[in-house]
Amino acid sequence: GESVGLHLPTLSVQEGDNSIINCAYSNSASDYFIWYKQESGKGPQFIIDIRSNMDKRQGQRVTVLLNKTVKHLSLQIAATQPGDSAVYFCAETGRSGYSTLTFGKGTMLLVSP
Amino acid sequence: NAGVMQNPRHLVRRRGQEARLRCSPMKGHSHVYWYRQLPEEGLKFMVYLQKENIIDESGMPKERFSAEFPKEGPSILRIQQVVRGDSAAYFCASSLTGTGVSDTQYFGPGTRLTVL
Numbered sequence: 001g002e003s004v005g006l007h008l009p010t011l012s013v014q015e016g017d018n019s020i021i022n023c024a025y026s027n028s029a030s031d032y033f034i035w036y037k038q039e040s041g042k043g044p045q046f047i048i049d050i051r052s053n054m055d056k057r058q059g060q061r062v063t064v065l066l067n068k069t070v071k072h073l074s075l076q077i078a079a080t081q082p083g084d085s086a087v088y089f090c091a092e093t094g095r096s097g098y099s100t101l102t103f104g105k106g107t108m109l110l111v112s113p
Numbered sequence: 114n115a116g117v118m119q120n121p122r123h124l125v126r127r128r129g130q131e132a133r134l135r136c137s138p139m140k141g142h143s144h145v146y147w148y149r150q151l152p153e154e155g156l157k158f159m160v161y162l163q164k165e166n167i168i169d170e171s172g173m174p175k176e177r178f179s180a181e182f183p184k185e186g187p188s189i190l191r192i193q194q195v196v197r198g199d200s201a202a203y204f205c206a207s208s209l210t211g212t213g214v215s216d217t218q219y220f221g222p223g224t225r226l227t228v229l
Contacts, residue, residue: 045220089155101206101218103157106154
């Protein structure tokens, strides 16, 4: 039958595992990329960003990788914790000269204890 | 060190009524952005404002929607004659400089609009 509505891609992991969330972007002119975490009922929370002149950036337990050749972005979360459970969005900007964001569709991360 | 504030958090309106959503940016930020989020979708850009100016409204529906960011007070997103399709979460973000690369946007908690 016909599906109603969209379903987010979901990544289910065990506590302590490493998680990798992927994102493809379409515009090769985008020059700044951000990962946001959104918990249920809350606004997006900034996690980490990367400029197009870099291919890797590390934060606390998180790493963002950028592959401009294939227009792919990934977020790696080390030692995933139940509190990491949320929807993760990549966003891009820079095409317009100011920072309005274009968001991807999001991936739901579920962490089991 | 208050973040971006939005009110109300939840708003219920009947079809044909007006909805007013308010956003106070982070202290020191003069750039405000409004986004709309439908269930299980990413946020979609609506409008970008600086104090007393609309910079980019390319994501705003042509009718019934308007936004302002006065010299004093919060930014307001106004939806006139609401319809059920307007039901969504509306998020406001603010940033420091508004100029492209590395100008991080910080988001408020959103207003969830339900149209009956």
